[in-house]
Amino acid sequence: MHEMKLESLITKATQLAEATVAVAAAEDSEVIKAVIQALQSGFGQFLLYGDEPKIYDLLGEYVHYVESGNIRIIHADSKAEAAELAVRAVHGNEANVLMKGNVPTATILKAVLHKEYGLRTGNVLSHVAVFEVPNYDRYIIVTDAAMNIAPDLQQKAEIVANAVKVAKAIGIEKPKVAPLAAVEVVNPAMPATIDAAALSLMSQRGQLTDCIVDGPLALDNAVSIESAQHKGIRSEVAGRADILLVPNIETGNVLYKSLVYFANAKVGAIIAGAKAPIVLTSRADSAESKLYSLALAICATN
Numbered sequence: 001m002h003e004m005k006l007e008s009l010i011t012k013a014t015q016l017a018e019a020t021v022a023v024a025a026a027e028d029s030e031v032i033k034a035v036i037q038a039l040q041s042g043f044g045q046f047l048l049y050g051d052e053p054k055i056y057d058l059l060g061e062y063v064h065y066v067e068s069g070n071i072r073i074i075h076a077d078s079k080a081e082a083a084e085l086a087v088r089a090v091h092g093n094e095a096n097v098l099m100k101g102n103v104p105t106a107t108i109l110k111a112v113l114h115k116e117y118g119l120r121t122g123n124v125l126s127h128v129a130v131f132e133v134p135n136y137d138r139y140i141i142v143t144d145a146a147m148n149i150a151p152d153l154q155q156k157a158e159i160v161a162n163a164v165k166v167a168k169a170i171g172i173e174k175p176k177v178a179p180l181a182a183v184e185v186v187n188p189a190m191p192a193t194i195d196a197a198a199l200s201l202m203s204q205r206g207q208l209t210d211c212i213v214d215g216p217l218a219l220d221n222a223v224s225i226e227s228a229q230h231k232g233i234r235s236e237v238a239g240r241a242d243i244l245l246v247p248n249i250e251t252g253n254v255l256y257k258s259l260v261y262f263a264n265a266k267v268g269a270i271i272a273g274a275k276a277p278i279v280l281t282s283r284a285d286s287a288e289s290k291l292y293s294l295a296l297a298i299c300a301t302n
């Protein structure tokens with residue numbers, strides 16, 4: 001069984017090669033807290049783009065990190081400009097991790113996808129969120145809550161591949177993947193069930209590697225062995241899923257926020273598949289989640 005505490009990613013991040021993180025719109029108390037906690041834990045160098053006076057104000061007694069060179073502040077007049085400058089820093093190899101600060105997801109993604117200075121590689125970019133859920137014995141990885149609106153089958157296959165790489169980076173060697181739907185049988189009127197069945201066959205035929213995909217599964221029988229047994233579902237994945245592949249962004253975003261707000265889950269989240277990992281949490285997520293996301297990004301760079 002892999003270590004399933006997000007805290008363990010912080011220890012791992014301190015043991016890996018030094019990373020430089022470009023933060024877009026760093027003028028946010030939770031973002032600054034996460035940056036300080038990362039430096040106190042012993043990982044990361046930070047380029048903070050945004051409203052310089054506000055960032056200085058938020059740093060308060062920790063301004064010595066600017067004097068020591070662990071933090072550099074670069075003023076931007078708007079959130080869009082901060083996003084562009086931070087993305088350009090990664091594009092130009094000044095930084096090897098990008099972080100969303102207090103900027104809407106759409107604004108940072110617009111810069112990430114920019115044709116001239118963006119971070120595309122030709123792969124599908126997708127959001128991967130790793131949850132530590134109270135009273136649950138393993139990480140739950142949800143993909144995609146933030147980037148792909150209504151992925152087709154090919155995009156879903158690439159989203160799975162991105163999530164599998166992240167799972168491996170945190171010690172899950174052969175993750176079990178549940179493509180979620182509202183039911184656990186193929187129903188021609190429900191496209192998510194047809195894609196789930198196709199992905200399962202792709203897994204059996206070796207078109208999706210380093211993982212076991214089986215679905216469609218509904219959320220209950222993906223994560224609860226009791227539910228799977230009760231419903232008589234025979235599957236290697238049922239009740240033991242590591243990765244939940246959601247059919248669309250609405251399902252993913254609602255599941256992400258349900259886990260945080262109703263289940264008190266902790267999360268670390270990034271976008272994978274770009275030139276560099278992108279720390280991408282909700283603006284409203286805690287400093288702790290942003291810290292775990294930074295650690296996850298650093299684990300994913302190595």
Ligand SMILES: CCCC(=O)OP(=O)(O)O
Pocket residue numbers: 104105145146253256280281282283284
């Ligand atoms: C789940 C991360 C994407 C998201 O919903 O971000 P915001 O809450 O900042 O819009």
